[in-house]
Amino acid sequence: MTGIRYEDFLDLDYEPAASDLVCSFHVEPAADMDMESAASRVASESSNGTWAELQVSGGITDLSATAFDIDGSRVQVAYPDELFEDGNMAQVLSCIAGNIMGMKAVERIRLLDCEWPEPLATTFPGPQFGTSVRNDIFDAGDRPITATVPKPKVGLSTDQHAEIGYEAWTGGIDLLKDDENLTDQAFNPFHDRLTESLAQRDRAEEETGEPKSYLVNITADANTMLDRADAVAEQGCEYVMVDVVTTGWAAVQSVRERCEELGLAIHAHRAMHAAFDRVENHGVSMRVLAQIARLVGVDHIHTGTADLGKLENEDTEGINEWLYADRYGMNDVLPMASGGLHPGLVPELMDRVGTNVGIQAGGGVHGHPDGTHAGAKALRQAIDATMDGVPVEEYAEDHSELATALEKWGTETPR
Structure with a gap:
């Protein structure tokens, strides 16, 4: 049995892979929440986490996002490429700008910037002209x-x-x-x-x-x-x-x-x-x-x-x-x-x-x-x-x- 907890989504020593989508957020935690707890919840809710500790039997694909850098109110989160469907922008945004915008764990949250990795970016056509x-x-x-x-x-x-x-x-x-x-x-x-x-x-x-x-x-x-x-x-x-x-x-x-x-x-x-x-x-x-x-x-x-x-x-x-x-x-x-x-x-x-x-x-x-x-x-x-x-x-x-x-x-x- 494998436990999945909020703290599993925070690793300040993580080095993003070249294939990770890295998103920068402005985060203001809720009054009863510290920044590390809020950051871990952002990574959790935008990938494969939930509010309850899970006991999952058998092997599962690790699609967890990782909050890896906190600098004041700026939080960086890395998302594994396998989390996303190729060429589906609606699905990508449902992850990185979806439920997290309404979480009670944050008072305010803003998606500031994205570093689009080649494996994901090139599944989209870009401009014709x-x-x-x-x-x-x-x-x-x-x-x-x-x-x-x-x-x-x-x-x-x-x-x-x-x-x-x-x-x-x-x-x-x-x-x-x-x-x-x-x-x-x-x-x-x-x-x-x-x-x-x-x-x-x-x-x-x-x-x-x-x-x-x-x-x-x-x-x-x-x-x-x-x-x-x-x-x-x-x-x-x-x-x-x-x-x-x-x-x-x-x-x-x-x-x-x-x-x-x-x-x-x-x-x-x-x-x-x-x-x-x-x-x-x-x-x-x-x-x-x-x-x-x-x-x-x-x-x-x-x-x-x-x-x-x-x-x-x-x-x-x-x-x-x-x-x-x-x-x-x-x-x-x-x-x-x-x-x-x-x-x-x-x-x-x-x-x-x-x-x-x-x-x-x-x-x-x-x-x-x-x-x-x-x-x-x-x-x-x-x-x-x-x-x-x-x-x-x-x-x-x-x-x-x-x-x-x-x-x-x-x-x-x-x-």
């Missing part, structure tokens, strides 16, 4: 690609939506983008919007001589998303957009598989991420969510504005670094900066996040006093000025659209 979309689709050279969401983000008719797309594309925007809550509503049906927007895309490409594309939101149940991806490919579009957190990672994996068959890139909107990552001492960090997104295979993901926009951001620069870094030969991911951006913020944004990004502005394009076309030109002018090393104020002397944008918004961050 990654940052290569900047040149493979847009021939953008060294500059960031640009995107905009028609505003208001819901309520426009299909005709209005497509016309705004045309104005933005001809002003210099690369990508028209649906927002997170526009899917297939009566005021702007999915299939009509796809067809009419791409017709305007083609018109804009002919007039500008530049490639353009459309991030159409296919978010729905998994089967519907697959049908919509098929429709997108049939219409000659290069992208789909998915609300990856609200949809769920298993559904994203299904979309990734279909998109490889169709040759489509995936733009990941992170709506609902803050339900997991905004509280600093509980939940799942945006860093981990971005890691998951890369493993399951998105090509773009929103990572924030390095504290320049209207939304709270968690270490945009550090997350972007992880998305770029080599991970067992897996393609990288293009970070998208979005949320309260306008032309006056572009120089500082590019200084903080570089040029291998996408820059998305909604209100900062459509709120331009002279309309969407002028707003798109102003955003592109701000990027061009920064790429040329020219202060935007100086560049604006010969570019009226940028001058008007700077007069309206300056370099202030909206709230």
Whole structure:
């Protein structure tokens, strides 16, 4: 008979194996619990433990996680590779971010970071394209690609939506983008919007001589998303957009598989991420969510504005670094900066996040006093000025659209 106790899950002398998934947690023990006891319970509950001491007859596979390092409130736990099903992100998260989030043994717990071992990481496909979309689709050279969401983000008719797309594309925007809550509503049906927007895309490409594309939101149940991806490919579009957190990672994996068959890139909107990552001492960090997104295979993901926009951001620069870094030969991911951006913020944004990004502005394009076309030109002018090393104020002397944008918004961050 073999006894399994909480203390069996704590070993401060353990050296993780190369095949272990190592997770870092912020842990605040319950009032009646010391840190070592709380750490052992985190490892237990997230692997093969339970609250009662077990007497198990016969040999069993040892799938116990091990809490091996405690540094203040930071606890590191190593998980054996055999614990996980290959290529099943839902199952992985049920272990490392499942029941432990609700245990009474901890007052607060946050999954901060993961070190993904090669045996597990390579069971996921990773991005099909990654940052290569900047040149493979847009021939953008060294500059960031640009995107905009028609505003208001819901309520426009299909005709209005497509016309705004045309104005933005001809002003210099690369990508028209649906927002997170526009899917297939009566005021702007999915299939009509796809067809009419791409017709305007083609018109804009002919007039500008530049490639353009459309991030159409296919978010729905998994089967519907697959049908919509098929429709997108049939219409000659290069992208789909998915609300990856609200949809769920298993559904994203299904979309990734279909998109490889169709040759489509995936733009990941992170709506609902803050339900997991905004509280600093509980939940799942945006860093981990971005890691998951890369493993399951998105090509773009929103990572924030390095504290320049209207939304709270968690270490945009550090997350972007992880998305770029080599991970067992897996393609990288293009970070998208979005949320309260306008032309006056572009120089500082590019200084903080570089040029291998996408820059998305909604209100900062459509709120331009002279309309969407002028707003798109102003955003592109701000990027061009920064790429040329020219202060935007100086560049604006010969570019009226940028001058008007700077007069309206300056370099202030909206709230």
